[in-house]
Amino acid sequence: MSQDITLENHISLIQIELQKNDFKRALDLCLVALDSFPSNPKLLINCGNIFKILGNSSRAEDYYKKSLDYFESKEAYNNLSVIYIESNKNEEAIDMARKAIEIDPGYEDAFYNLSLAQHRQEDFNNAIKNADVCLNMNTNHDKCMLLRYRISQDICDWKSLEHHEEKIDSYIGNGEEHPFLNISRTKNEEINLKVAKTWFVKNITNHSRHKISNIDKKIRVGYICGELRNHPTFHLLKNIFKFHNRIDFNIYIFSYNHDDKCLKDIKQNVDEFIDITTKNNLETTTILKSYDLDILIDLSILIPNNRMQALETKPARLIISYLGYPGTSGADFYDYIITDEIVTPESSQKYYTEKFLYMPGCYQINDGVRKFDKLKTKKSDYEISPDTSVLASFNQAFKIDRAIFDCWLKILYTCENTVLWLLEENELMKKNIHDYAEKNDIKKERIIFMKRLNREDHIERLKHVRLALDTRIYNGHTTTTDALQCAVPVICLEGEHFASRVSMSLLKNLKLEDLVASSYEDYVTLSKKLLTNDSYYQQIKNKLTDEGNIKEFYDTEANVKNLEMLLKSVSMN
Numbered sequence: 001m002s003q004d005i006t007l008e009n010h011i012s013l014i015q016i017e018l019q020k021n022d023f024k025r026a027l028d029l030c031l032v033a034l035d036s037f038p039s040n041p042k043l044l045i046n047c048g049n050i051f052k053i054l055g056n057s058s059r060a061e062d063y064y065k066k067s068l069d070y071f072e073s074k075e076a077y078n079n080l081s082v083i084y085i086e087s088n089k090n091e092e093a094i095d096m097a098r099k100a101i102e103i104d105p106g107y108e109d110a111f112y113n114l115s116l117a118q119h120r121q122e123d124f125n126n127a128i129k130n131a132d133v134c135l136n137m138n139t140n141h142d143k144c145m146l147l148r149y150r151i152s153q154d155i156c157d158w159k160s161l162e163h164h165e166e167k168i169d170s171y172i173g174n175g176e177e178h179p180f181l182n183i184s185r186t187k188n189e190e191i192n193l194k195v196a197k198t199w200f201v202k203n204i205t206n207h208s209r210h211k212i213s214n215i216d217k218k219i220r221v222g223y224i225c226g227e228l229r230n231h232p233t234f235h236l237l238k239n240i241f242k243f244h245n246r247i248d249f250n251i252y253i254f255s256y257n258h259d260d261k262c263l264k265d266i267k268q269n270v271d272e273f274i275d276i277t278t279k280n281n282l283e284t285t286t287i288l289k290s291y292d293l294d295i296l297i298d299l300s301i302l303i304p305n306n307r308m309q310a311l312e313t314k315p316a317r318l319i320i321s322y323l324g325y326p327g328t329s330g331a332d333f334y335d336y337i338i339t340d341e342i343v344t345p346e347s348s349q350k351y352y353t354e355k356f357l358y359m360p361g362c363y364q365i366n367d368g369v370r371k372f373d374k375l376k377t378k379k380s381d382y383e384i385s386p387d388t389s390v391l392a393s394f395n396q397a398f399k400i401d402r403a404i405f406d407c408w409l410k411i412l413y414t415c416e417n418t419v420l421w422l423l424e425e426n427e428l429m430k431k432n433i434h435d436y437a438e439k440n441d442i443k444k445e446r447i448i449f450m451k452r453l454n455r456e457d458h459i460e461r462l463k464h465v466r467l468a469l470d471t472r473i474y475n476g477h478t479t480t481t482d483a484l485q486c487a488v489p490v491i492c493l494e495g496e497h498f499a500s501r502v503s504m505s506l507l508k509n510l511k512l513e514d515l516v517a518s519s520y521e522d523y524v525t526l527s528k529k530l531l532t533n534d535s536y537y538q539q540i541k542n543k544l545t546d547e548g549n550i551k552e553f554y555d556t557e558a559n560v561k562n563l564e565m566l567l568k569s570v571s572m573n
Contacts, residue, residue, distance in 0.1 A: 005036070014030050045063070087305070100113075112134050154426070156397055175199050177195050222252040223297045224298050224300065225324075244270075254287070274287060293317065294317050297338075312331070326499040336570060338359060357566045362509040366506075366553065377464070390465045391531075395474075415532065418466075420469075467527060468490040470493070473499065475501070
């Protein structure tokens, strides 16, 4: 029968189903067409595209590669580039994008993918070059403009950020801006919600929802995470699992992109550890459904290579967002977000698609091990004189904006015997920061870029810091916690959305409200006071080391019990 249908008719029927978003029917028709036209590149690429939409990237890759056996298509090469970017195979992605460009030197999307893969590799010079090529071809290439903005954040090119701000604002509501980018550039919760909701609608495919019925008396809780490695999220939650109540709970971990060296203690404290690193979204969905979970806690919402596509099928009775993303997902399948009354006051509920589950203190469960042990190093080991006061911000470059950096320069200007330690991210960032400082009468030698270290050495270095300076729109999370655990005071600004209120929550729960500044001027004044008033400084240090003051904050076991009470309450409901 299909032999009587022309290729054009096959393609037309497939397109009708695609327009109706009936991807499974479209796939069936595509496979039928291939029975009659097995070497047709267009059908093979169509089949790959549909498998990609359905979350089966490995099958999509197979069909794109097969199409190239018959015809060297720029679309097939470019689509393979997308798949490799999503699976963090950036070298392969670069190779595919370049092959697409060889076929068509004016192929905007291939230049975008090339730039994106280079950005993932932190090859900023080439990423900028190829993003600019794309934008010179098409100034309205919204994905590339958003990428170019993020690159500018990563290298602290504030002039470029300000130049592109109006253009970026025009994309609000079109579904292209990633929510993570939005919360790092604006504190407006209404805009944060709009961006998150439209991104979800555009980027997460709707599936039929799975119904769960658990007859087991135990509450079956799954954690899904892509950051069980030397990563801030891991350092926050690594001790949670050993305190879980295993009488009332079955605990499962679904993990991807992990480091086996970090897993020994975790594995022995859960009922089962399931590696989903190599699983596509469809396979992940099937695995999750098989566990009949009462609650699934997503610790890695919206990170690169997240599993939102699998979670959208509702593979657990309740799905909860926690720790990994300080804001709303905009999605309708997250039932709750675990938070606290400081980072998300009740007035913020209208800007969230998730209901609030309030922890009684800070929403973060912080590692209970304090770092007050004796120093093993001297300032001279870091080429700093003993009488020099060290300011530090070990936050990522994208969190540093012009407004907060201006505050830091004022502090350096008014307190002469000081230096500022920043995390060394890339050479362009260093140059831009140093150039800006010297234009504002601060010698570049006073801003010192420190290399990334293993965690033990990082903590040791941090103990030499007199005062930690928090960022403005997107606070330090684990970064702030690290400083406080070393009894290093942290200065922060009052925030207006979740990402800018995290440090405030940490400080207030440590009874250090004095370190929360209400304005830029207050921020500078407080910093100067902590640098010059030794008596006041010691008062703050005492609060950070006094067991009576900090015991509750660092009581991981008690905080896990608080978490379990929340999980029990929503499970019963």
